[in-house]
Structure formats: C-alpha cells, structure tokens
Amino acid sequence: MANNGPSWDGLLKWSLSHSDGASPSRPLSEEDRQWFMEAMQGHTIDSISRMKQISQIMKMPEHLLHSQGVTTDDLEGMLDELQEHVESIDLANDLHSIGGLVPLLSYLKNYNAKIRAKAADVLTTVVQNNPRSQQLVMEANGFEPLLTNFITDPDIRVRTKALGAISSLIRHNQQGITAFRLANGYAGLRDALVSDTVRFQRKALNLIHYLLQESNSDCKIVRDLGFPRVMIHLASNQDLEVREFALRGLLELSREESERNLDRADVNLRQLLEERTRRIIAMSEEDLCAAREERELVDILWTVCYDEPSLLRERGLVYLPCDDEMAPDVVRDRFEPPLRAWAARRDDEMNEPPVPLLLGPAQ
Numbered sequence: 001m002a003n004n005g006p007s008w009d010g011l012l013k014w015s016l017s018h019s020d021g022a023s024p025s026r027p028l029s030e031e032d033r034q035w036f037m038e039a040m041q042g043h044t045i046d047s048i049s050r051m052k053q054i055s056q057i058m059k060m061p062e063h064l065l066h067s068q069g070v071t072t073d074d075l076e077g078m079l080d081e082l083q084e085h086v087e088s089i090d091l092a093n094d095l096h097s098i099g100g101l102v103p104l105l106s107y108l109k110n111y112n113a114k115i116r117a118k119a120a121d122v123l124t125t126v127v128q129n130n131p132r133s134q135q136l137v138m139e140a141n142g143f144e145p146l147l148t149n150f151i152t153d154p155d156i157r158v159r160t161k162a163l164g165a166i167s168s169l170i171r172h173n174q175q176g177i178t179a180f181r182l183a184n185g186y187a188g189l190r191d192a193l194v195s196d197t198v199r200f201q202r203k204a205l206n207l208i209h210y211l212l213q214e215s216n217s218d219c220k221i222v223r224d225l226g227f228p229r230v231m232i233h234l235a236s237n238q239d240l241e242v243r244e245f246a247l248r249g250l251l252e253l254s255r256e257e258s259e260r261n262l263d264r265a266d267v268n269l270r271q272l273l274e275e276r277t278r279r280i281i282a283m284s285e286e287d288l289c290a291a292r293e294e295r296e297l298v299d300i301l302w303t304v305c306y307d308e309p310s311l312l313r314e315r316g317l318v319y320l321p322c323d324d325e326m327a328p329d330v331v332r333d334r335f336e337p338p339l340r341a342w343a344a345r346r347d348d349e350m351n352e353p354p355v356p357l358l359l360g361p362a363q
Contacts, residue, residue: 047085048094054082055100058107072112079107079118083125089133092126096136101126105137108145108162113155120146120161128168134176137169143179151188160200163192167207177214186221193230198239205234205245212252219253219261228253228262232272240291243276247297254304264305273302277311289322 057065057078065075082104086092095101104126107119123142127134137143146169149162166185170176180186192204208227211218222228227249234246250269253262263269276298280291288295299318302310312318 047088047091048098051082051085051091051095051100052098054078055095055098055103058100058103062111072114075112075115076118079115079122083122086122086126089130092130093132093136095126095133096140101136101142102140105140105142105145108142108149113153113158116149116153117155117158117161120149120158120165124161124165124168127165129171131173134169134173138173138175138179143169143176143183147180147183147185147188150185151191156195156197156200159192160197160203163188163200163203163207167203167210171210177211180211181218181221186218186225190225190227190230193227193234198237198242201234201237201242202239202245205231205242205249209245209248209252212249216256219256222249222253223261228266229268232266232268235272236275240294244293244297247294247301251297251301251304254301262305269305273298273305273310277302280312280317281315285322288317288320292320292323 082100086095095104104119104122107115108123110116110119123137123146127137143166146162146166149158150166151159153159153162166176166180170180189204189208192200195201208222212222231246231249231253235243235250237243237246250262254264255261276294280288280295280298283291295312295318299310299312302308302312310318
C-alpha cells in the first residue's frame with residue numbers, strides 16, 4: 001500500500017453514500033468507521049460481509065481509488081482474497097446476488113494488465129465446475145470481454161488467464177460452447193498454438209482436446225484451420241505437457257478415417273511418430289516413467305494410422321513396472337480417461353448399426 005495505505009474509511013464513506021446512486025453523503029459514524037477498519041485489517045468477519053465490502057470497492061471509480069491511495073498491488077490483494085472466498089461453490093453463486101459479479105466483470109476492462117489478468121483468474125474459480133455461476137456469467141455478458149482479452153489483449157498473461165477462464169466457463173456448458181464457435185474462438189486457439197508461450201499453448205491444446213471430445217463435428221473446423229500441421233509440430237515440443245496435449249488432439253482427429261480429419265499418409269505425421277519413438281527408446285528409466293502418457297499415445301496413434309504394432313510395443317516400452325507404482329487415483333485421473341474414453345467410443349461406433357441417410361432439402 002502506498003504511504004500509510006489507502007484511506008479505507010474514506011472509501012467506505014463514499015460507498016455508503018453513493019451505493020444507491022442518489023443518496024447524499026452522510027457523516028460516517030464512529031461505529032461504522034471502526035467496523036470497516038477492523039474488517040479491512042483482516043479481523044474476524046463472515047465471508048458474505050467481506051465479499052460485500054470488496055464488491056462495493058470494485059464499484060468505485062478508478063480516480064477515487066487513486067485519490068485514496070489504493071495501488072494496483074492493493075487491488076490485486078483484494079482480488080486474491082475474493083478468490084479465496086469464491087472457492088466455495090455456494091459463495092461463488094452468492095457473488096451475483098450480493099452485487100459483486102458485474103463489478104468483477106468490469107475489471108476485465110481495467111486499464112492495468114495485472115488487474116485484467118487477476119479478474120479473469122478469479123472468474124475461473126467462480127465458474128469452474130459450477131453450472132449456476134456459468135449461467136450467471138453468460139447472462140451478465142461475461143463471455144464477450146473474456147473473448148476479447150483472449151484474442152486481442154497486448155499482454156500475453158492477460159490472454160492466457162482469459163483463455164483459462166473461457167475454458168472453465170464453457171466446459172459442460174452448451175450455451176458457452178456454441179458462443180465460442182460462433183465468435184470464431186477456434187481462430188484464437190490457432191493463434192495461441194503458434195505463440196511462443198508454453199502456458200498459453202498448454203491451455204489452448206487442453207481446450208481443443210475437450211472440444212473435440214465433446215463434438216466430433218468440430219474436427220472438421222480444426223482440420224480446415226490447419227490445426228493438424230501445427231499439432232504435429234507441437235508434438236515435438238521440449239515441454240512434455242505440450243507434447244502430450246498435441247498428441248491427444250491428433251488422436252482425436254484420427255478417430256474417423258472416412259472424414260480424413262487427419263491425413264494418415266502425411267509424411268510429417270509418420271516422421272513425427274518415428275522421431276518420438278526413437279527419443280522414447282533413448283530415454284532414461286526415470287524419463288520413461290514420467291512419459292507414460294506420451295508412450296501410450298504414440299503407440300495408439302501408430303497403430304491407428306498404420307494398422308500395425310508400434311516399435312514401442314515390440315520393445316515392451318508401452319507399459320512399464322513403474323507405471324504400477326503410481327497411486328491408482330493419479331493413474332486414473334491423469335492418464336486413463338482420455339485413452340479409455342477414446343477406445344470405448346471407437347468400439348461403440350464400430351458396433352453401432354448404420355444410420356440411414358435422410359435425403360431431402362436442408363431445413
């Protein structure tokens with residue numbers, strides 16, 4: 001905090017006198033002043049009341065905050081505290097009812113990049129695995145500023161945080177997924193993939209994989225935008241998570257050979273899998289254990305694309321004794337769902353009866 005810190009009692013006075021937009025300023029009682037100062041200094045107070053205070057401060061004009069000595073670090077600290085409160089799904093859902101959601105969304109347009117990034121970070125916590133808050137953010141037009149920050153913000157950290165918030169907002173949220181498609185969100189994901197920021201690439205690849213799992217029809221969008229070529233390149237990235245996410249995306253694209261979303265005859269694809277195979281074979285025992293998912297993905301991709309066992313399988317490197325040493329919940333949560341889900345869908349599709357073609361004009 002600058003100098004002796006922000007004049008919180010002055011801010012409270014302004015907030016109390018202007019919260020309804022009409023009431024004239026009134027003297028601040030000693031009781032009110034003492035209550036607010038203790039709260040701002042971290043004394044005991046219930047979370048809802050604390051969130052209300054933070055919400056009132058977020059509503060204040062920037063010039064007033066500045067005049068009271070509030071710095072960017074102060075606001076970041078305030079948002080950090082708000083994020084701790086909204087980790088509770090009930091409190092996250094209460095944020096809108098106490099008047100805090102709209103001011104938080106307004107911080108996505110703050111002049112300071114740190115505040116824009118932190119606001120997106122808080123929103124990620126608010127909407128994560130929370131259908132009610134997802135709906136409230138969509139209704140409050142929160143998707144639009146997040147998309148703008150993701151695609152056009154000059155600060156890469158803001159773009160990365162906005163993408164993380166979008167990813168949490170649209171997961172298991174059909175309205176959000178549709179809005180993302182209509183806003184040409186995939187073009188933004190392509191730009192993220194060709195950036196030189198690993199965290200940005202990881203988040204983009206993670207969201208792409210989710211969207212392809214949710215809708216096989218999106219594979220055509222990805223193919224037409226040239227994603228396979230970029231994913232093949234990223235599957236050789238030095239970062240293990242980038243490689244794994246890129247391989248997951250390629251695996252999703254390879255599911256339907258008839259759709260030709262992934263050109264299995266592409267020499268670059270074959271060279272990639274051969275190169276990853278050679279590097280995996282040359283790994284130390286420790287690195288092999290860390291690259292479990294990469295081993296499995298390379299093996300499955302090779303088998304799907306070329307209809308023959310991979311060299312990794314022939315060498316006995318797909319499953320290793322160290323794989324069984326991992327805690328079962330870690331193995332299941334981190335590695336098995338995407339591969340098992342892919343295999344299960346593939347088996348189901350092979351066993352499904354053919355769907356009759358409906359001929360006629362489109363409605």
